[in-house]
Amino acid sequence: MPILHLDLKAIKGDVVELRYFWDNPNTYQSRSLSLAEIAHLTKDAEERYYVSSKVRDNLATIGRELFNWLDGSDRWLVSQLSERLGETVVLAIATAGQLSHLPWEVLHDGSQFLVQRYPAVVPVRWQSSDWVTRLSAQSDSQNRALRVLFMATSPRSVEPVLDYEQEEAEILKAASRPSIGLTVEESGCLKELGDLADSYGVEPSGRRYFDVVHLTGHATIRQGQPQFITETATGEAHYASAEAIARTLKPPLPTLIFLSGCRTGQAGNGGAVPSMAEQLLQYGATAVLGWGQPVLDIEASRAAATLYEALSRSNPLTEALALTYQALIKQEARDWHLLRLYVSQTLPGALVKPDRTLGWQPAPPPSVATEFLDPLTRNVRVPTRESFVGRRRQLQNCLRALTQFPHSPETLGVLIHGMGGLGKSSLAARICDRLPHFKRLVWQGRVDSANLVNKLAEALEDRTLRERLQDPNEALKFRLKWVFSQLAQGATPFLLVLDDFEENLEARGSGYMLKAPAVEVWQALVWAIRQGNPRHRLILTSRYDFEASDSGVLYRQPMDALQGADLRKKCERLSALKPPQLEPEATEETKQAARELVQLQTQAKQLADGNPRLLETLNSLTQLQQQTTQLPDRQERLNLLQTERQAQPQIAQATTLEQLKADP
Template structure:
């Protein structure tokens, strides 16, 4: 029986246990208008940072309307039993008026003088249902089962999906949860995995989302999840496409991405940014349209949880943890969502608490109720069963605990593709010491619950290998019998290991038949222990073990068995060509995002206050770790964040490491760090590389970003050595190329680079001459203009300046100056000055864009005279140049010139130029630039005292334009200008509201620390003027 709202095309009823409370009410135009207004207020509150007072105002307005003249909502709340599941039910295809009622933010309901219903002792749960309820399929006798998949397509902000996976596992516990993790990020692979498992009751998708994506110009706005294709690029996936792949369908889908419960027609939400689960903003739709959540309901998923806004990564993880804890206890899904919401509302972290109201539960006809009907375990191994095996067997060097395993998604995906394919006998994980090869091997094995896992470490003799295999296949009667029957034979004749393995792998361990008869995954860990250096090429197996390992490699044949081999080694090796049977996967240093994830995990284990007190030292520790997780663990967790190590000793360890990375001696003050570096043996590896390869490695320090391998090969042709040798030793790291991600790019290992003598200026010039043109060609050249990142243009510009190359300089320098604007403006201006000087020396035309960009940097850096000279040159060039200037470029030059005239007090001439520029921008269809130019004109009017006209322009022209195109920062700046005028008029309360609820939240969300600080200062000024001196002082301090 339902309690809540029953909606049809023209009206609604409030009911308690299906009994109407008061009369039926019509949905008139005025009601829809009010609901639309409430929805707008809600979006404004979100944009304002979800402040309690703004949210309470929305909740109270909605409560007042539902209560009506007869107090119907109050009666409902008094009469309904606890827990109260407030269901808003509408037809499967609601009218526009019904959609307005369905979408109202009932999660915020609050009585006139009270707080949110969500925080009252009597649990208040909200569920929205499309369609008339019908009986659900009976629950089975199994415990909670969750299929988890994170998608992180290349180019998106990296989410902390590892933390979310662990939160789910910790919330319920391995003894009460069956957790399946699909690492591909690809919806088709997820569907296949679910089909193999026979389905799971819950599918949890962690990714970025867009609520109004358009496949092309003029196409309809469609909600999508940004999932991955097989290459890791974007795969925008709609609700219909996703449901078509999920067979059997889950009872609940949790689409944990921004805006997944926001309709495609809804505009005004702040798009996701770093730390939030949204993609780039898209244009809003027009007519009422499904959200991702309601689209999934319409396509047949019984229950869906989504987010009606941009949710932070940490808030989503905290919410999920509490949700699954409740679901595992057989709590109904609506009550579990409400309990998780209340948990987030009570969070002490204001940033996480701000998202407490965003979760939405949508139900289809059969949705709702508990998801767990028993305690039976599915026939699955625990999620981290192999990790435990490693921990048991590798006491000398335990693998990373699951909580500390971050940043290995690309390598994990590459290895899984190779192991699940039919081309290779296995995978070789290689790379520098303590990068986490064993930890990754354990996670790869964890992702193969349908394999019997054998681990060989330390003892690589035939007997030890056979012991490990025997232990792994002990539950397989046929495999166990075969091993026991021939164990003595192998002991007496070690060369009989190969035929035994062939018979075993092609027989009892050929394929999965049931829970005990399944293929083998043989992990051979730390192979470098039995490798010997070869000065003329890759490492080789030592003579004592070469034949044994060759036999093992030969026995694994993907044509006859699904069994696979997984090897970890610091170095690649050569073994009579057999090494080609393994797919090499090189571990690279952790990305900056992954290093931050690891640091956050370490902070959670640190004593109270340490993350704040030692923040600067922790940052230095992370920097000197150079992306090596083992070193970050040692210096970060066990020194900087340890209560057993005083700050002076931790400081000394970090300083010693910094010295070491400047060709200094091994740290003597801390034996742990010294031992770690001795174990890495960087100097030994450099000696083993030989002079030619060291020269090539030094040559590669010319680059500040990874470069395509053909460029390194060009340097090798000039100085000697080979990239293959340096890769095999782990002295060069492999990354996806930033211009063509499917191609590899190489960079000197950061720890190894610290042991190399820096290049001299003459060496840099000579090497740049060799490398500039090949790198320019690899990164797209000049025409057509490639979609090249500005950091790549910066690298090309530096090479071009060193090589005295005018064509590359002309093409790349403007973007390079822009890239440097993230730092001191004077540095950017100096690079631009060098570029212009080079071009003038070669009598090469200086691009107008370069002149403008350098002038802007010069102004910021305090050199106005130089900026004026450059802008005058740009104006003359656009008006008298031989080639036709792009109208937008011409308009931009006029705009910049007008800005400088305003600074010099020549306002009338500046205004004329701005109107000329505005018309050019309008003709070119550049909406953003038109709005910005109007804003500058409004500045002039305000200075003249024409305040009313300036305010009109800001309110009616610039602000709507910025909001229409979704430029949150420019909209916040426009609001700030409006607030400035209102402050002059004495409307202080409204000014304070704008600063606190509009400007500040936007700057905080987009990470604009300078504007955030300025806005806080403006708030403090107002408070001080009002006599609230203590609060103003607190803000400033």
């Protein structure tokens, strides 16, 4: 792919030298530009491009002025581009200071934007230096599906609230093809993103696992420096610098980082401060996409989905970007021109090979692996961290309640309540994962004095503590208080999980109360933690909320049905409920089979009403499974089904939807 380099350098006084060349920087040609003229254009862009609400109507005018300014009276740019007709051309534009503030993406030749041409002329922002004098094309495509790591951030205290689920849903839709492997980090927390990326390790070639890391959220310029607003573990705003992001992802950084946040591609202070995208290049990134200003959520979503679909089809990065621009322009998107690509030494080509290449590896199916809430007894199956879907706000609410001591010493635990199958135990497991400095102990179902003491004693290494706890001659609350107080100095606090706590409740009027045997246990636990060591915490899961003395120490977290992007992600993980994806050349018989499957899937989803466990049950229906065998991806679905049966052996088998409707 030919690269026309445009390197603008200040040389003396009010003069800037424009050097341009194709391959050899030693054969450059040059022309001089006046800084006064450049300052005028920068001011014009500031007033008309970044601020004006009527900017869309002025884009062609702005782009034409920029093109004419570069082209000059000798029409060198027109001449150079005419030599490469029929080829996609990259305009590698190196700027500094205020020049970086100019909207190079809207360059217009008088007939159309350069990015609209076929083949396109694609402006990219090239970070040159004394030791980086040309941009080298990279050809290192992998013979497999594209791998994308996605994280959306939308802290509670930041306005406007980001509709990140829309962007995630668009990318999920594009990623439903076997040529895209999408991994979603659910928390919005930078540390969790780093841990997830680390869990995939480094390939034998030295490459990191993911080709692309996509961060969507709000960005800003704070104290003169660009910051991306991520989330803490409890959902509050955490301002992350480019250096923090680079340190989190660790070298070698992925080939492409997409900062889908406003102003990630805008230089601060009128161009005097490098944008976050430019700073990431300085920390070792190869290519960074960013937005020059706040953009509409729907346009950011469409841009990401179009880009990744094009990349997955083995289009080089700049061609994929051109296709993205063209799609947005065709849709009359307001903000298409704000999408900016930054590169330094290397311009990536195709990230992956075409899916028909010999030996090509499709994306692995999303994880449906399970683990146990209590690894010792192995009674309660829950999704692994990789299989867990959604529940971000519920998780953050619970973490905030459990970690806010000493600011709110009255809260000692959380009660996760809701109907069966909504994932209460799964949420409890993820809370435990996020609190590694606690020691997890799990009781399932009925809890009495004896089984509470026995399990707690097994977790105590000190013989004296065990004997004192098991002393039958002293009331339970005093035994617990003594043990908890002895553990107060430096010992790991307990996270006491009471799962399926509804077995300790009975109906009373319109609500629920503790059964008599559970009253002693509950009162003793609460009193002993308060008096002995308030660092210990409780997690209860129950189908029902309940009233009891001291039940106010629990933060109530209701569970509701999966909706939107979370529901889609859950279905993508199920062999019979993932949407069918057909190639354009599919036969009419295959298309009819897909339509019939979609009808069955729609009925199943309506019946499940967002209940994860019921979705898993419906997924196992013979009626649905047989329909999937008529699709081209039947082997992939069969492999996923085998994994499901190993991970979820407790799911009852049924034949048809009608059976379930008749006998729920």
